[in-house]
Each structure stands twice: as C-alpha cells, then as structure tokens.
Amino acid sequence: MKDWTGKRVVILGAARQGVALARWLTKHGATVTLSDKRTEEQLASARTTLSGLPINWAVGGHPIELLDHADMLALSGGVPLTLPIVDEAIKRGIELSNDTQIFMEAVPCKTIGITGSAGKTTTTTLVGQMAKLAMEESGKHTLSQGEGKKEDSSINHHPSSFVGGNIGDPLINYVDEMTKDDLAILEISSFQLEQMTISPNVAAILNITPNHLDRHGTMEAYTAAKKRILDFQSKDDIAVLGHDDTGSWNLRDKVKGKLFTFSLNELPEDLNGAYLHEGLLSLRDGFAYMPLMLREKIQLRGDHNVSNVLAAFAIGHAAGLPLDAMLTAAEEFHGVPHRLELVRELNGVRWYNDSIATAPERAMAGIHAFDEPIVLLLGGRDKNLPWEALANLIHQRVDHVVLFGEAAEKIQKAVAASSAERPYTLTRVEHLHEAVIKAAEVAESGDVVLLSPGGTSYDEFKDFEERGEKFRVWVQEL
Numbered sequence: 001m002k003d004w005t006g007k008r009v010v011i012l013g014a015a016r017q018g019v020a021l022a023r024w025l026t027k028h029g030a031t032v033t034l035s036d037k038r039t040e041e042q043l044a045s046a047r048t049t050l051s052g053l054p055i056n057w058a059v060g061g062h063p064i065e066l067l068d069h070a071d072m073l074a075l076s077g078g079v080p081l082t083l084p085i086v087d088e089a090i091k092r093g094i095e096l097s098n099d100t101q102i103f104m105e106a107v108p109c110k111t112i113g114i115t116g117s118a119g120k121t122t123t124t125t126l127v128g129q130m131a132k133l134a135m136e137e138s139g140k141h142t143l144s145q146g147e148g149k150k151e152d153s154s155i156n157h158h159p160s161s162f163v164g165g166n167i168g169d170p171l172i173n174y175v176d177e178m179t180k181d182d183l184a185i186l187e188i189s190s191f192q193l194e195q196m197t198i199s200p201n202v203a204a205i206l207n208i209t210p211n212h213l214d215r216h217g218t219m220e221a222y223t224a225a226k227k228r229i230l231d232f233q234s235k236d237d238i239a240v241l242g243h244d245d246t247g248s249w250n251l252r253d254k255v256k257g258k259l260f261t262f263s264l265n266e267l268p269e270d271l272n273g274a275y276l277h278e279g280l281l282s283l284r285d286g287f288a289y290m291p292l293m294l295r296e297k298i299q300l301r302g303d304h305n306v307s308n309v310l311a312a313f314a315i316g317h318a319a320g321l322p323l324d325a326m327l328t329a330a331e332e333f334h335g336v337p338h339r340l341e342l343v344r345e346l347n348g349v350r351w352y353n354d355s356i357a358t359a360p361e362r363a364m365a366g367i368h369a370f371d372e373p374i375v376l377l378l379g380g381r382d383k384n385l386p387w388e389a390l391a392n393l394i395h396q397r398v399d400h401v402v403l404f405g406e407a408a409e410k411i412q413k414a415v416a417a418s419s420a421e422r423p424y425t426l427t428r429v430e431h432l433h434e435a436v437i438k439a440a441e442v443a444e445s446g447d448v449v450l451l452s453p454g455g456t457s458y459d460e461f462k463d464f465e466e467r468g469e470k471f472r473v474w475v476q477e478l
Helices: 016-027 044-049 064-069 084-092 099-106 120-137 219-231 303-318 323-332 360-368 388-397 408-416 432-442 464-476
Strands: 008-012 031-036 055-059 072-075 095-097 110-115 161-165 183-187 202-205 238-242 258-263 273-277 280-285 288-294 341-346 349-353 374-379 398-404 425-428 448-454
Touching: 008 016, 008 064, 016 031, 016 044, 016 099, 064 084, 072 084, 084 095, 099 183, 110 120, 110 219, 120 161, 120 183, 120 303, 120 323, 202 219, 202 303, 238 303, 258 303, 273 303, 280 303, 288 323, 303 323, 303 360, 341 464, 349 464, 360 374, 360 388, 360 448, 374 408, 374 432, 388 398, 388 408, 398 408, 398 432, 408 425, 425 432, 432 448, 432 464, 448 464
Parallel strands: 008 031, 008 072, 031 055, 072 095, 110 183, 110 202, 161 183, 202 238, 238 258, 258 273, 349 448, 374 398, 374 448, 398 425
Antiparallel strands: 273 280, 280 288, 341 349
8 A cells, every 4th residue: 555644635526435535545644635616515514524634625616726736636436537627637747546546556355346337336236245145154244335344252353345436435435444355346437447557356347338428538438448447457367248248348358367258148168157048047167067047036127137147146256256145145136226126106107216327228228128118207417428229219119208307308309300100209398306297197007107317317416316316205205
C-alpha cells in the first residue's frame, strides 16, 4: 500500500464513493479536499457524515485552483472526464485515481472483479451469495456490503467475503480489516476502470453492448475501458468472458492467464466454463464435467438471467468456491431489487420494477422475459444510445407504451418510424408518476406493466434506486 502521509488529494464528487475515500485517506494521513458542484445545503448529509475530520470542502463547482496544491485527483464514478479540472490535471501531469484503484492498491486478499454492460449487479450479488454460503459451510463468517465483523472470543480471525464496489458500500470502507485469507468481490463500472492500473485475480467481462456513450463517446472507447479489467492480469490470474456476446468474446486474445466462459448453448470441446444444454446447466473444466441444475430451478425470469447464473457459476468455480455452496445459492436466489422485481398484482395485472434497466438493450432483455401482453413504461434521460432495435421489438411484442422524461420525444420518433400494427397505443407524459396512472388506465387483466425505462433516472431522480422505490410506492397506492 502507498504511504499516504502528507499526500494532497482532491476528490471530485461527495456521493458514497467520494465520502468513503475521503474518510479513508484522511485516516491514513492524507490532506483531503472534497469538491462537489452542489450547494452546502444539498451536501448537508455528506458533511455531517464526515464531521470531525480535517477535510477541506469546495462546494458549488470545481475550481481549477484546487490543483495548485494537489498530488492526486480522485474521481467519483459519475464525474465526467470532460470537466475542465480533469483536463487541466492531465495537462499538469497530476495522477488520476478513484476509490476502486486505491482499494486495489491496498487490498491484501484475493479479488474478483465483475464488469459488463448488463447483468453485473445480478451476477456480482449471486457470486457474493455463493461466497457467503461457502464461508458458512466451512464454519466461517461472511461480511457483505457494510455488515460489521462479528467477534468470536474462541477464534482470532474468521476469513470473510466482502461484496461491494459499484454496488452497496465502497469496499475502501473495509480494506483495513481484511486479511490475506479473505475474498473481495467487486462490481466495477467502465467509469472506475478508466483510472485503474491493477486487475483483479478473477476478472469477468459479461458483455459489451452500447452503453454510456454520452460518457465514452464511441464504442471503441467504451470497449477499451472495459478491457482494462484484463490489462494488468498475470499468467496466474483467470479471466471469464461471455461466449454469446461478440464484444466480450472478441477480447479473448487479451487474456494473459486461464480463460473460462459461459454460454446459453453447448460450448466447443476446447473451452472451459458453464453452459446450458437441453435444459441443464453444466460446468466443464478440462476433463472434469459437472452437471449443475435444471434451468427450471432458476427463480429469475428471462434468458438474460439464465446467462447471469451461468456467469456466476463460471466465476465462482474460477475463484475456487465449492460446488455445493454455489448450487444452493443459485437455487435460492431471487434476484436484486429493481431488476424485474414483482411489485404487486392488482385486478389481474402484474406490475414489475426494472428501474435498473438504464439502456435500451436492457429494456429489450426485460421485454424478452415475458410472454404476456406488455404495457411498457419507457423514458428517463438518454445516454446517446440507439433506440431503433428497441423500437422494432416494441412493434413485435408491446401492446401499449407510456413514455416519460427527457428522452420521451427521441423514443417517440424511433417508435413512429415504423408502420407496424403495434403498439396499439402510445402515450407521452412528463413524469413517471403520471406514467403509472396512464399505465393503470390501459392495462387489462392478464397484462404485465413493466417499468424498464431504457434511460437513466437523472432527469427526475437521484439514481435508478430512488426511481424504482418511487415506482413501488405509486403502484401500491393504485
């Protein structure tokens, strides 16, 4: 780990990643300035969290002068690289970093890193559950997303698994209590990967499809960011790449160590990994073959979730997790909040919350998960992504569309470009609450109302979680 004593670090963004990093760096002797474009009033909660610590604050913007006495600029996940202060830091040769990079510099134990355009939260959570059961079965204790370590006077240390990163708590909060026997499981975004120069021991790229082009500009730049999770691995490390996704599988020649994969189809004999064949999930590693579970035992809807479960098996096996623990976790897994989450059934209509679907590709996966007639709630803020493929699917599968948010006009134009019979109705409103009311008006018994927006939440909400929570409330009020 670096010696942070006397290091001058400017952190951009005072959300959970920035706050966690500020606390940790200050504890380790760094001089920290936390800069956020929000006002003092809007930052009251963050400032209270860090009260009592010798942290300098710069609110209402990111003045260039902060760099005059800075050794490092640390970016929180949502901070764009196009900010003038970031550009100036690069010109001055000031090191760029983030909480995940600094965590990886300090972590003493084995690491699993999972990235991808879609499915990484579900897959990371399931791998975390597999690790948790593995620890419990071996008489060990597991720590997950901020849970405090438990004391046992008879044993000095219980090896633990830690789950976090881009989901839950930033793991920098817990790195000081980790030991070499623990396991850290991280969801890592493309934003975080851009500054990283360390790769996890097990690195997984689930898929690479159009996403975050408002940040990265081109698919080439976005793919390059994802690829960085492999760039710093050694021959002793393991990579897991999705076989069914061209973007991920095309990176197989970048793998430095052992390669595992996963597929909804039977794998060629020269490949190791998890796959689906005739309704049975299986795992192959060299000459070893392991039948896993019947597809029908997976409690999540949609082929994309079967793919996520297969990915979790491949990742868990690569990390050395025992088969029994992985099987039990997969059979008991009910998914993550805001991902095809059943909110309620009312008058024969089932309402699903898929607020985590912040790209058109993810909305398409949500639609594919259902055979029932669909009322689709679509909108939010666009990420400069193509909507044509989703529009074509809507004409095939969606009966009613309710558009909301900033992207509504752009989506409406994409849907209107076809003369297909579906959708039977298309309604446009300003806000999600109005969209819920309109959906209730057109939905009939046997329908599914699906919030799978395809856009981000930032035009109306703090994040996709707040959007999903508001959706739940408004649906329960119907």
